[in-house]
Amino acid sequence: MDFLSNPWALVTGVGVAMALHVLAVKVLAEKTSKKLPLWAAFVTEVVAGLILGVALFQAMKWLTGLSGAGAVLGAIGSIVALVFGWQAVKMLVAMIRDVADGKPDKEARRAALWVPTLVPAGLAAVTGLVSNPRGIGGGIVAAIQAGITLAYTLSIVKETIKAQKHQVPWRWFAAAVSLVGGLVLIAAIAYIDGLLADYLSGNAMLALRLIGGAVGLAFAIAALADISDGVPEKHVRKFATFGLPLLYLFGSAIIAWASKNASSGLDLISGSMS
Structure with a gap:
Protein backbone atom coordinates (compact mmCIF):
# COMPACT_ATOMS: atom_id res chain seq x y z
CA MET A 1 0.00 0.00 0.00
CA PRO A 133 13.77 0.13 -14.56
CA ARG A 134 14.61 3.41 -16.30
CA GLY A 135 16.82 2.54 -19.26
CA ILE A 136 20.33 3.99 -19.36
CA GLY A 137 19.62 6.12 -16.28
CA GLY A 138 18.74 3.01 -14.32
CA GLY A 139 21.93 1.37 -15.57
CA ILE A 140 24.00 4.26 -14.22
CA VAL A 141 22.22 3.99 -10.87
CA ALA A 142 22.82 0.22 -10.85
CA ALA A 143 26.54 0.76 -11.50
CA ILE A 144 26.76 3.35 -8.72
CA GLN A 145 24.92 1.02 -6.31
CA ALA A 146 27.30 -1.80 -7.22
CA GLY A 147 30.30 0.43 -6.49
CA ILE A 148 28.86 1.55 -3.14
CA THR A 149 28.08 -2.04 -2.20
CA LEU A 150 31.58 -3.24 -3.04
CA ALA A 151 33.22 -0.41 -1.10
CA TYR A 152 31.15 -0.99 2.03
CA THR A 153 31.36 -4.78 1.84
CA LEU A 154 35.14 -4.78 1.61
CA SER A 155 35.43 -2.13 4.35
CA ILE A 156 33.16 -3.98 6.80
CA VAL A 157 34.82 -7.33 6.12
CA LYS A 158 38.26 -5.79 6.69
CA GLU A 159 37.04 -4.39 10.00
CA THR A 160 35.57 -7.68 11.22
CA ILE A 161 38.45 -10.00 10.37
CA LYS A 162 40.80 -7.82 12.47
CA ALA A 163 39.07 -9.07 15.65
CA GLN A 164 41.45 -10.75 18.09
CA LYS A 165 38.69 -12.42 20.14
CA HIS A 166 35.94 -14.74 18.93
CA GLN A 167 37.60 -15.00 15.53
CA VAL A 168 35.44 -17.84 14.20
CA PRO A 169 32.09 -16.05 14.85
CA TRP A 170 33.50 -12.88 13.28
CA ARG A 171 34.61 -14.90 10.24
CA TRP A 172 31.03 -16.11 9.84
CA PHE A 173 29.76 -12.55 10.27
CA ALA A 174 32.15 -11.39 7.54
CA ALA A 175 30.88 -14.18 5.28
CA ALA A 176 27.28 -13.08 5.96
CA VAL A 177 28.12 -9.47 5.08
CA SER A 178 29.80 -10.68 1.89
CA LEU A 179 26.67 -12.67 1.06
CA VAL A 180 24.47 -9.59 1.52
CA GLY A 181 26.83 -7.66 -0.74
CA GLY A 182 26.60 -10.43 -3.34
CA LEU A 183 22.81 -10.42 -3.23
CA VAL A 184 22.77 -6.67 -3.84
CA LEU A 185 25.18 -7.14 -6.73
CA ILE A 186 22.85 -9.72 -8.31
CA ALA A 187 20.24 -7.01 -8.86
CA ALA A 188 22.79 -4.53 -10.19
CA ILE A 189 24.56 -7.00 -12.51
CA ALA A 190 21.24 -8.35 -13.83
CA TYR A 191 20.12 -4.83 -14.65
CA ILE A 192 23.39 -3.98 -16.39
CA ASP A 193 23.29 -7.29 -18.29
CA GLY A 194 19.82 -6.51 -19.61
CA LEU A 195 20.94 -3.04 -20.60
CA LEU A 196 24.00 -4.33 -22.48
CA ALA A 197 21.81 -6.81 -24.34
CA ASP A 198 20.11 -3.87 -26.04
CA TYR A 199 23.41 -2.63 -27.50
CA LEU A 200 25.63 -5.70 -28.03
CA SER A 201 25.23 -8.59 -30.45
CA GLY A 202 23.96 -11.99 -29.35
CA ASN A 203 27.40 -13.59 -29.75
CA ALA A 204 29.06 -10.86 -27.69
CA MET A 205 26.50 -11.27 -24.90
CA LEU A 206 26.92 -15.06 -24.96
CA ALA A 207 30.69 -14.67 -24.65
CA LEU A 208 30.36 -12.27 -21.72
CA ARG A 209 27.86 -14.53 -19.95
CA LEU A 210 30.02 -17.62 -20.47
CA ILE A 211 33.04 -15.83 -19.05
CA GLY A 212 30.97 -14.62 -16.09
CA GLY A 213 29.59 -18.11 -15.43
CA ALA A 214 33.06 -19.67 -15.64
CA VAL A 215 34.50 -17.14 -13.19
CA GLY A 216 31.61 -17.77 -10.80
CA LEU A 217 32.20 -21.53 -11.02
CA ALA A 218 35.90 -21.07 -10.26
CA PHE A 219 35.03 -19.01 -7.18
CA ALA A 220 32.60 -21.75 -6.06
CA ILE A 221 35.24 -24.48 -6.31
CA ALA A 222 37.72 -22.39 -4.31
CA ALA A 223 35.06 -21.68 -1.68
CA LEU A 224 34.26 -25.38 -1.24
CA ALA A 225 37.93 -26.10 -0.58
CA ASP A 226 38.14 -23.14 1.79
CA ILE A 227 35.14 -24.13 3.94
CA SER A 228 36.31 -27.74 4.41
CA ASP A 229 37.68 -26.93 7.88
CA GLY A 230 34.41 -25.32 8.99
CA VAL A 231 35.78 -21.75 9.05
CA PRO A 232 34.90 -19.42 6.14
CA GLU A 233 38.01 -17.60 5.01
CA LYS A 234 38.77 -15.30 2.08
CA HIS A 235 37.73 -17.65 -0.74
CA VAL A 236 34.27 -18.09 0.80
CA ARG A 237 33.92 -14.33 1.10
CA LYS A 238 35.07 -13.81 -2.49
CA PHE A 239 32.54 -16.35 -3.74
CA ALA A 240 29.73 -14.77 -1.70
CA THR A 241 30.51 -11.29 -3.02
CA PHE A 242 31.61 -11.94 -6.59
CA GLY A 243 31.13 -15.59 -7.51
CA LEU A 244 27.56 -16.04 -6.33
CA PRO A 245 26.08 -13.25 -8.49
CA LEU A 246 27.97 -14.48 -11.55
CA LEU A 247 27.08 -18.14 -11.00
CA TYR A 248 23.46 -17.36 -10.21
CA LEU A 249 22.98 -15.19 -13.27
CA PHE A 250 25.19 -16.95 -15.83
CA GLY A 251 25.67 -20.49 -14.56
CA SER A 252 22.79 -21.72 -16.71
CA ALA A 253 24.57 -20.31 -19.78
CA ILE A 254 27.63 -22.45 -18.95
CA ILE A 255 25.45 -25.56 -18.52
CA ALA A 256 23.58 -24.97 -21.79
CA TRP A 257 26.79 -24.28 -23.72
CA ALA A 258 28.54 -27.34 -22.25
CA SER A 259 25.56 -29.58 -23.00
CA LYS A 260 25.35 -28.39 -26.60
CA ASN A 261 29.06 -28.80 -27.25
CA ALA A 262 29.17 -32.15 -25.50
CA SER A 263 26.48 -33.39 -27.89
CA SER A 264 28.38 -31.98 -30.85
CA GLY A 265 31.56 -33.65 -29.67
CA LEU A 266 29.85 -37.01 -29.35
CA ASP A 267 28.39 -36.64 -32.82
CA LEU A 268 31.87 -35.84 -34.18
CA ILE A 269 33.40 -38.90 -32.50
CA SER A 270 30.56 -41.14 -33.65
CA GLY A 271 30.97 -39.88 -37.22
CA SER A 272 34.72 -40.49 -37.26
CA MET A 273 34.33 -44.04 -35.93
CA SER A 274 31.62 -45.05 -38.43
Whole structure:
Protein backbone atom coordinates (compact mmCIF):
# COMPACT_ATOMS: atom_id res chain seq x y z
CA MET A 1 0.00 0.00 0.00
CA ASP A 2 1.27 3.51 -0.88
CA PHE A 3 2.12 5.28 2.36
CA LEU A 4 0.65 8.51 0.94
CA SER A 5 -2.80 6.90 0.93
CA ASN A 6 -2.73 7.01 4.73
CA PRO A 7 -0.38 9.82 5.79
CA TRP A 8 -1.68 9.86 9.35
CA ALA A 9 -0.43 6.30 9.85
CA LEU A 10 3.04 7.53 8.87
CA VAL A 11 2.83 10.54 11.17
CA THR A 12 1.60 8.37 14.04
CA GLY A 13 4.38 5.83 13.50
CA VAL A 14 7.09 8.49 13.49
CA GLY A 15 5.55 10.14 16.56
CA VAL A 16 5.48 6.86 18.49
CA ALA A 17 9.07 6.10 17.52
CA MET A 18 10.24 9.53 18.66
CA ALA A 19 8.39 9.15 21.95
CA LEU A 20 10.07 5.80 22.55
CA HIS A 21 13.47 7.30 21.72
CA VAL A 22 12.94 10.12 24.23
CA LEU A 23 11.87 7.53 26.82
CA ALA A 24 15.05 5.54 26.23
CA VAL A 25 17.39 8.55 26.33
CA LYS A 26 15.82 10.79 28.96
CA VAL A 27 14.25 8.28 31.36
CA LEU A 28 15.69 4.76 31.15
CA ALA A 29 19.35 5.55 30.45
CA GLU A 30 19.62 8.98 32.10
CA LYS A 31 22.71 9.10 34.34
CA THR A 32 22.83 5.41 35.19
CA SER A 33 25.36 2.64 34.77
CA LYS A 34 23.13 -0.22 35.91
CA LYS A 35 22.63 -2.99 33.38
CA LEU A 36 18.86 -3.43 33.66
CA PRO A 37 17.88 0.18 32.80
CA LEU A 38 20.49 0.27 30.02
CA TRP A 39 19.17 -2.93 28.48
CA ALA A 40 15.63 -1.62 28.77
CA ALA A 41 16.74 1.54 26.94
CA PHE A 42 18.48 -0.61 24.32
CA VAL A 43 15.36 -2.67 23.62
CA THR A 44 13.23 0.49 23.52
CA GLU A 45 15.56 1.98 20.91
CA VAL A 46 15.29 -1.21 18.81
CA VAL A 47 11.48 -0.99 18.86
CA ALA A 48 11.63 2.69 17.90
CA GLY A 49 14.04 1.87 15.08
CA LEU A 50 11.81 -0.89 13.74
CA ILE A 51 8.83 1.49 13.62
CA LEU A 52 10.88 4.13 11.82
CA GLY A 53 12.31 1.46 9.51
CA VAL A 54 8.84 0.39 8.35
CA ALA A 55 7.85 4.00 7.69
CA LEU A 56 11.07 4.75 5.82
CA PHE A 57 10.78 1.55 3.78
CA GLN A 58 7.33 2.57 2.53
CA ALA A 59 8.52 6.10 1.79
CA MET A 60 11.53 4.81 -0.13
CA LYS A 61 9.38 2.41 -2.16
CA TRP A 62 7.25 5.37 -3.20
CA LEU A 63 10.30 7.53 -3.97
CA THR A 64 12.04 4.94 -6.15
CA GLY A 65 8.77 4.33 -8.01
CA LEU A 66 8.54 7.91 -9.26
CA SER A 67 8.55 8.37 -13.00
CA GLY A 68 8.91 11.30 -15.38
CA ALA A 69 10.45 14.37 -13.76
CA GLY A 70 10.45 12.60 -10.38
CA ALA A 71 12.66 9.77 -11.67
CA VAL A 72 15.83 11.79 -11.07
CA LEU A 73 14.81 12.44 -7.48
CA GLY A 74 14.02 8.74 -7.06
CA ALA A 75 17.42 7.72 -8.43
CA ILE A 76 19.27 10.09 -6.09
CA GLY A 77 17.13 8.95 -3.16
CA SER A 78 17.85 5.29 -3.87
CA ILE A 79 21.60 5.90 -3.86
CA VAL A 80 21.44 7.85 -0.60
CA ALA A 81 19.23 5.16 0.97
CA LEU A 82 21.67 2.43 -0.03
CA VAL A 83 24.53 4.35 1.60
CA PHE A 84 22.47 4.71 4.76
CA GLY A 85 21.68 0.99 4.71
CA TRP A 86 25.31 -0.04 4.46
CA GLN A 87 26.32 2.53 7.07
CA ALA A 88 23.81 0.85 9.38
CA VAL A 89 25.49 -2.52 8.82
CA LYS A 90 28.81 -0.90 9.69
CA MET A 91 27.24 0.45 12.89
CA LEU A 92 26.05 -3.08 13.67
CA VAL A 93 29.68 -4.23 13.91
CA ALA A 94 30.43 -1.51 16.47
CA MET A 95 27.23 -2.36 18.36
CA ILE A 96 28.14 -6.05 18.67
CA ARG A 97 31.56 -5.16 20.02
CA ASP A 98 30.04 -2.67 22.43
CA VAL A 99 27.58 -5.13 24.00
CA ALA A 100 30.20 -7.88 24.29
CA ASP A 101 30.88 -6.75 27.87
CA GLY A 102 27.22 -7.35 28.79
CA LYS A 103 26.28 -3.67 29.02
CA PRO A 104 24.95 -1.61 26.06
CA ASP A 105 26.65 1.77 26.22
CA LYS A 106 25.69 4.95 24.41
CA GLU A 107 27.10 3.92 21.01
CA ALA A 108 25.29 0.57 21.15
CA ARG A 109 21.99 2.25 21.99
CA ARG A 110 22.44 4.72 19.14
CA ALA A 111 23.09 1.82 16.76
CA ALA A 112 20.03 0.01 18.16
CA LEU A 113 17.93 2.91 16.86
CA TRP A 114 19.59 3.49 13.51
CA VAL A 115 20.34 -0.05 12.33
CA PRO A 116 16.68 -1.18 12.08
CA THR A 117 15.75 2.29 10.79
CA LEU A 118 18.18 2.44 7.89
CA VAL A 119 18.62 -1.17 6.74
CA PRO A 120 15.03 -1.41 5.34
CA ALA A 121 15.61 1.81 3.40
CA GLY A 122 18.66 0.29 1.74
CA LEU A 123 16.63 -2.82 0.89
CA ALA A 124 13.89 -0.66 -0.63
CA ALA A 125 16.47 1.13 -2.75
CA VAL A 126 17.64 -2.15 -4.30
CA THR A 127 14.16 -3.59 -4.85
CA GLY A 128 13.06 -0.26 -6.31
CA LEU A 129 15.81 -0.45 -8.92
CA VAL A 130 14.71 -3.92 -10.01
CA SER A 131 10.98 -3.21 -10.11
CA ASN A 132 11.20 0.25 -11.70
CA PRO A 133 13.77 0.13 -14.56
CA ARG A 134 14.61 3.41 -16.30
CA GLY A 135 16.82 2.54 -19.26
CA ILE A 136 20.33 3.99 -19.36
CA GLY A 137 19.62 6.12 -16.28
CA GLY A 138 18.74 3.01 -14.32
CA GLY A 139 21.93 1.37 -15.57
CA ILE A 140 24.00 4.26 -14.22
CA VAL A 141 22.22 3.99 -10.87
CA ALA A 142 22.82 0.22 -10.85
CA ALA A 143 26.54 0.76 -11.50
CA ILE A 144 26.76 3.35 -8.72
CA GLN A 145 24.92 1.02 -6.31
CA ALA A 146 27.30 -1.80 -7.22
CA GLY A 147 30.30 0.43 -6.49
CA ILE A 148 28.86 1.55 -3.14
CA THR A 149 28.08 -2.04 -2.20
CA LEU A 150 31.58 -3.24 -3.04
CA ALA A 151 33.22 -0.41 -1.10
CA TYR A 152 31.15 -0.99 2.03
CA THR A 153 31.36 -4.78 1.84
CA LEU A 154 35.14 -4.78 1.61
CA SER A 155 35.43 -2.13 4.35
CA ILE A 156 33.16 -3.98 6.80
CA VAL A 157 34.82 -7.33 6.12
CA LYS A 158 38.26 -5.79 6.69
CA GLU A 159 37.04 -4.39 10.00
CA THR A 160 35.57 -7.68 11.22
CA ILE A 161 38.45 -10.00 10.37
CA LYS A 162 40.80 -7.82 12.47
CA ALA A 163 39.07 -9.07 15.65
CA GLN A 164 41.45 -10.75 18.09
CA LYS A 165 38.69 -12.42 20.14
CA HIS A 166 35.94 -14.74 18.93
CA GLN A 167 37.60 -15.00 15.53
CA VAL A 168 35.44 -17.84 14.20
CA PRO A 169 32.09 -16.05 14.85
CA TRP A 170 33.50 -12.88 13.28
CA ARG A 171 34.61 -14.90 10.24
CA TRP A 172 31.03 -16.11 9.84
CA PHE A 173 29.76 -12.55 10.27
CA ALA A 174 32.15 -11.39 7.54
CA ALA A 175 30.88 -14.18 5.28
CA ALA A 176 27.28 -13.08 5.96
CA VAL A 177 28.12 -9.47 5.08
CA SER A 178 29.80 -10.68 1.89
CA LEU A 179 26.67 -12.67 1.06
CA VAL A 180 24.47 -9.59 1.52
CA GLY A 181 26.83 -7.66 -0.74
CA GLY A 182 26.60 -10.43 -3.34
CA LEU A 183 22.81 -10.42 -3.23
CA VAL A 184 22.77 -6.67 -3.84
CA LEU A 185 25.18 -7.14 -6.73
CA ILE A 186 22.85 -9.72 -8.31
CA ALA A 187 20.24 -7.01 -8.86
CA ALA A 188 22.79 -4.53 -10.19
CA ILE A 189 24.56 -7.00 -12.51
CA ALA A 190 21.24 -8.35 -13.83
CA TYR A 191 20.12 -4.83 -14.65
CA ILE A 192 23.39 -3.98 -16.39
CA ASP A 193 23.29 -7.29 -18.29
CA GLY A 194 19.82 -6.51 -19.61
CA LEU A 195 20.94 -3.04 -20.60
CA LEU A 196 24.00 -4.33 -22.48
CA ALA A 197 21.81 -6.81 -24.34
CA ASP A 198 20.11 -3.87 -26.04
CA TYR A 199 23.41 -2.63 -27.50
CA LEU A 200 25.63 -5.70 -28.03
CA SER A 201 25.23 -8.59 -30.45
CA GLY A 202 23.96 -11.99 -29.35
CA ASN A 203 27.40 -13.59 -29.75
CA ALA A 204 29.06 -10.86 -27.69
CA MET A 205 26.50 -11.27 -24.90
CA LEU A 206 26.92 -15.06 -24.96
CA ALA A 207 30.69 -14.67 -24.65
CA LEU A 208 30.36 -12.27 -21.72
CA ARG A 209 27.86 -14.53 -19.95
CA LEU A 210 30.02 -17.62 -20.47
CA ILE A 211 33.04 -15.83 -19.05
CA GLY A 212 30.97 -14.62 -16.09
CA GLY A 213 29.59 -18.11 -15.43
CA ALA A 214 33.06 -19.67 -15.64
CA VAL A 215 34.50 -17.14 -13.19
CA GLY A 216 31.61 -17.77 -10.80
CA LEU A 217 32.20 -21.53 -11.02
CA ALA A 218 35.90 -21.07 -10.26
CA PHE A 219 35.03 -19.01 -7.18
CA ALA A 220 32.60 -21.75 -6.06
CA ILE A 221 35.24 -24.48 -6.31
CA ALA A 222 37.72 -22.39 -4.31
CA ALA A 223 35.06 -21.68 -1.68
CA LEU A 224 34.26 -25.38 -1.24
CA ALA A 225 37.93 -26.10 -0.58
CA ASP A 226 38.14 -23.14 1.79
CA ILE A 227 35.14 -24.13 3.94
CA SER A 228 36.31 -27.74 4.41
CA ASP A 229 37.68 -26.93 7.88
CA GLY A 230 34.41 -25.32 8.99
CA VAL A 231 35.78 -21.75 9.05
CA PRO A 232 34.90 -19.42 6.14
CA GLU A 233 38.01 -17.60 5.01
CA LYS A 234 38.77 -15.30 2.08
CA HIS A 235 37.73 -17.65 -0.74
CA VAL A 236 34.27 -18.09 0.80
CA ARG A 237 33.92 -14.33 1.10
CA LYS A 238 35.07 -13.81 -2.49
CA PHE A 239 32.54 -16.35 -3.74
CA ALA A 240 29.73 -14.77 -1.70
CA THR A 241 30.51 -11.29 -3.02
CA PHE A 242 31.61 -11.94 -6.59
CA GLY A 243 31.13 -15.59 -7.51
CA LEU A 244 27.56 -16.04 -6.33
CA PRO A 245 26.08 -13.25 -8.49
CA LEU A 246 27.97 -14.48 -11.55
CA LEU A 247 27.08 -18.14 -11.00
CA TYR A 248 23.46 -17.36 -10.21
CA LEU A 249 22.98 -15.19 -13.27
CA PHE A 250 25.19 -16.95 -15.83
CA GLY A 251 25.67 -20.49 -14.56
CA SER A 252 22.79 -21.72 -16.71
CA ALA A 253 24.57 -20.31 -19.78
CA ILE A 254 27.63 -22.45 -18.95
CA ILE A 255 25.45 -25.56 -18.52
CA ALA A 256 23.58 -24.97 -21.79
CA TRP A 257 26.79 -24.28 -23.72
CA ALA A 258 28.54 -27.34 -22.25
CA SER A 259 25.56 -29.58 -23.00
CA LYS A 260 25.35 -28.39 -26.60
CA ASN A 261 29.06 -28.80 -27.25
CA ALA A 262 29.17 -32.15 -25.50
CA SER A 263 26.48 -33.39 -27.89
CA SER A 264 28.38 -31.98 -30.85
CA GLY A 265 31.56 -33.65 -29.67
CA LEU A 266 29.85 -37.01 -29.35
CA ASP A 267 28.39 -36.64 -32.82
CA LEU A 268 31.87 -35.84 -34.18
CA ILE A 269 33.40 -38.90 -32.50
CA SER A 270 30.56 -41.14 -33.65
CA GLY A 271 30.97 -39.88 -37.22
CA SER A 272 34.72 -40.49 -37.26
CA MET A 273 34.33 -44.04 -35.93
CA SER A 274 31.62 -45.05 -38.43
